[in-house]
Amino acid sequence: NAGVMQNPRHLVRRRGQEARLRCSPMKGHSHVYWYRQLPEEGLKFMVYLQKENIIDESGMPKERFSAEFPKEGPSILRIQQVVRGDSAAYFCASSPGQLGTEAFFGQGTRLTVV
């Protein structure tokens, strides 16, 4: 059973471009969470999704950021018109149901904006 798969592992974008980060949850998991980790900081919650629904996006910046988890395919975190401050590691976690303690994290996507 493969773990949470994130791709790409590393992504370089120029200022103003779009970044698309993908997350395939573990098999049987229908709940996905995105977190952002800035250098030397802990993880900050961004958004919680179930299939075809955004449940909690209280941690998402109001502009340029969006997330989806379609019926088929991976969850996507999209950042439009990236700025240098978006450079961070973005982690996805999945759980089989509503979050208890069994949240499994992927290896992350490291976004660098140049």
Next chain:
Amino acid sequence: QKEVEQDPGPLSVPEGAIVSLNCTYSNSAFQYFMWYRQYSRKGPELLMYTYSSGNKEDGRFTAQVDKSSKYISLFIRDSQPSDSATYLCAMKGQGAQKLVFGQGTRLTINP
């Protein structure tokens, strides 16, 4: 004030030492307390979790929660070089769907 405070270290100890890692928090609604280990350039890996107050032991690891003091600890006995990593505390309230993380403590075990 951050909801969860964790000393970022770095902490460096000799192999075989007992390591104590700690977090304090301000939100009395937190009920679930976790410790994650994160190796460099990797994702967080759940080590232990505790519900409410008390102690929990798993091999060389012991987690303690003191809700009256809003203070949690992770102890590592007989520390090994392979324990070198960043340790993150995380917590959440009953029914909450998001984890609140501490900053992480970078630990190095020297052979």
